[in-house]
Amino acid sequence: MEERNPRTVVITGASSGIGRSLALEYSAPGVVIGLVGRDGRRLDQVATACRARGADAVTGVVDVSDRAGLDAWLREFDRRHPVDLVVANAGVLVRMPGGEVEPADDAYRLMQINVLGVLNTAQPMIARMKERGRGQLALIASVAAFTPLPHSPSYSASKAAVLNYGLSLRAVLAHHGVGVSVVCCGFVETPMIADIKDPKPFNMTAEKAALRIRRGLEQDRAVIMFPLFFALMSRLDGLLPDRVRRFFYAHSQRGKASAINR
Numbered sequence: 001m002e003e004r005n006p007r008t009v010v011i012t013g014a015s016s017g018i019g020r021s022l023a024l025e026y027s028a029p030g031v032v033i034g035l036v037g038r039d040g041r042r043l044d045q046v047a048t049a050c051r052a053r054g055a056d057a058v059t060g061v062v063d064v065s066d067r068a069g070l071d072a073w074l075r076e077f078d079r080r081h082p083v084d085l086v087v088a089n090a091g092v093l094v095r096m097p098g099g100e101v102e103p104a105d106d107a108y109r110l111m112q113i114n115v116l117g118v119l120n121t122a123q124p125m126i127a128r129m130k131e132r133g134r135g136q137l138a139l140i141a142s143v144a145a146f147t148p149l150p151h152s153p154s155y156s157a158s159k160a161a162v163l164n165y166g167l168s169l170r171a172v173l174a175h176h177g178v179g180v181s182v183v184c185c186g187f188v189e190t191p192m193i194a195d196i197k198d199p200k201p202f203n204m205t206a207e208k209a210a211l212r213i214r215r216g217l218e219q220d221r222a223v224i225m226f227p228l229f230f231a232l233m234s235r236l237d238g239l240l241p242d243r244v245r246r247f248f249y250a251h252s253q254r255g256k257a258s259a260i261n262r
């Protein structure tokens with residue numbers, strides 16, 4: 001059913017952080033990697049690093065919120081290199097720790113990238129993988145899917161949407177030989193969270209996160225969550241009565257507003 005050892009992998013948000021580390025993790029002789037992002041210069045640097053590991057790397061300078069553009073790129077890539085695994089990883093964070101409401105434009109933009117960008121990545125591949133009766137989709141969510149982060153309404157909502165979208169899709173696509181996994185990770189040291197001054201419990205490197213994701217995908221896990229203790233605490237936190245949860249949050253609110261991480 002699922003591709004446990006994918007030879008053709010597409011990763012969105014491959015120019016930085018987790019996406020970059022995943023690209024390097026999968027790079028090996030005989031593997032073709034499709035790298036999608038907006039920053040062509042940084043994508044080229046990742047492509048060079050992938051080639052140094054023996055992979056064939058193809059870059060695509062595409063905004064994942066551009067449905068038509070991404071569809072066209074994915075179709076063309078898949079025509080040349082039938083895709084075994086697509087990782088919908090591109091995402092942004094909006095965080096307002098000063099108690100401000102996030103700017104509306106930032107919230108709308110985040111939804112376009114974090115939610116519609118995931119659909120734009122998954123949908124073109126679903127039809128093709130169904131036809132072939134094999135393939136694997138990995139959707140990168142967050143432990144924020146389990147519990148609402150106090151400073152990040154749109155981010156929390158976007159990740160909860162990705163989690164439920166992925167699990168629902170998994171049930172349907174299982175009948176067609178296509179695997180779907182949702183990744184719910186805690187803090188991973190990438191540019192996305194570099195500005196966060198608050199404690200980042202159990203944070204890990206992007207390299208380690210990429211390895212955990214790969215292992216989870218090899219096992220076709222429905223939800224790949226790590227670090228396990230932090231993920232379980234987040235799940236529990238999401239079950240707490242709102243008033244109790246906010247009591248704990250009240251003590252963690254400090255600092256000034258930070259805007260969207262583009």
Ligand SMILES: NC(=O)c1ccc[n+]([C@@H]2O[C@H](COP(=O)([O-])OP(=O)(O)OC[C@H]3O[C@@H](n4cnc5c(N)ncnc54)[C@H](OP(=O)(O)O)[C@@H]3O)[C@@H](O)[C@H]2O)c1
Nearest residue numbers: 013015016017018037038039063064091142187188190192
């Ligand atoms: N870091 C964490 O602690 C953490 C925890 C849980 C979940 N996550 C999730 O992991 C994923 C990767 O985040 P990261 O931590 O690796 O962050 P990052 O280092 O900031 O990387 C984000 C990537 O997304 C790409 N991207 C952003 N907007 C895009 C757009 N509109 N179109 C195409 N690509 C776009 C960026 O590339 P360009 O700038 O080149 O477009 C970049 O490659 C995100 O979905 C994030 O929510 C991260």
